[in-house]
Amino acid sequence: MCRTLKLRAVPISLCCLAFFSDAAPRTTRAVFLVTIDGLRWQEVFNGIDPILMKEKSAGMQEQGAAALRDQLYKDTPQARRQALLPFFWTDLAPRGVVLGNLGMASSMRVTNAYRVSYPGYSEILTGRSQDDKIKGNDPIQNPTTTILEFLRTRLNLPRSQVALFASWDTFHAIGEHTPGSITIDAGYQPAADDASPRARELAAMQFDARTPWDEARHDYVTFELALDYVKRIHPRVMHIAFDETDDWAHMRRYDRVLESIQFVDRSLRTLWTTLQSIPEYRDQTTLIVTCDHGRGSTLQDFSDHGPKVRGAEQVWALIAGPDTPAKGELSQTEDYYQRDLAPTILEIMGVPPASYDGALGRVIDPAVK
DSSP: OOOEEEETTEEEEGGGTHHHHTSOOOSOOEEEEEEETTOOHHHHHHOSOTTGGGOGGGTTTSTTHHHHHHHHOOSSHHHHHHHHSHHIIIIIGGGEEEEOOGGGTOOEEOOSSSOSHHHHHHHHHHSSOOTTTOOSSOOOOOSSOOHHHHHHHHTTOOGGGEEEEESBTTHHHHSOSSTTSSEEEESSOOOOTTOOHHHHHHHHHHHHSOOSOTTBOOHHHHHHHHHHHHHHHOOSEEEEEEOHHHHHHHTTOHHHHHHHHHHHHHHHHHHHHHHHHSTTTTTSEEEEEEOSOOOOSSTTTTTOOSTTSTTTTEEOEEEESTTSOOOEEOOSOOOEEGGGHHHHHHHHTTOOGGGSTTOOOOOOGGGOO
16 A cells, blocks of 8 residues: 655655656656647748648638738748747747758658558557557557556556547547556547536537548647646646648648648647646646658648658657757757657656667657756
8 A cells, every 4th residue: 555745745656656766857747748630840840831822722712811821921931930830939949859850951750651640649659660550540459558558557647647638539549558548538529427517518519510520529629628627637647639730631721731730839829828827737847749640742742641652751849848958949960750759758757768668769869958
């Protein structure tokens, strides 16, 4: 039986003190992983695409597209990305490191062969590609214990303290190897019995305002549910997975892709502001923002990704928090990989990456002091 004591005013079980003895001391107490499905490195680092923004076949003839283009187009890539992702570049990037700008010789790639969502998310959450088991987006249960489950066990956390909120329903399979290990709210699902009034309102809203896709609800609902959960439960580990950037790209609606990116940036601002307003999170939280795969770079294939699409292997990441040096955008880096995110998250949380069996990735050194 475990007793508890207070360390930094946070209840810590004596059963998990061993965790502190074999890892470097870290300031990070909580980690938030935010994924933005299929968001190309080109938009992250260069802003609105000067070619796509003119194309009727990319949805840029729709109502409001001209005003959106006028708002986002600037003379330089730096100014364009600032217009598209103002909070990302003004507030978050200077607090940490950003990897993946091929234009500055910083490459981050997937190692899985498929370059689609489930293999990418699994690579992020397990530190390895699983090409022999995960060959596409079929909702099979993850064959490997994810770092979400691992951190819950390693830190001796209750199930409520590790949560995944996603727009895509397949995250019920992606996020955990053992069903019920962590808290998952993904896709169209009813409110839980113990849901807050706000969560019940949002759960009803998702069925009244459906997307064109049966398997994915609006990102607004997902984010607001996650935000409500953060305010009430204060989880130590959370993954928030946005989806509409990818769905609208598949429909060749570049205007909607841009609007979805803007929404994500506003959501990042709200999330970060909320975390800094809560004592348990303030200056003790690391935020990782990344994507599951890239996509094509031309008018013909910007809407696509997969093993045959050139450029779909390229991803990117931002890592910001108290244990990451404030270096901003990195250039002339060695190559990093999607599988490196899992051991980096463990390292930042003070858990030795080697204790998570089987991961092939390595810690991203520039992201750790």
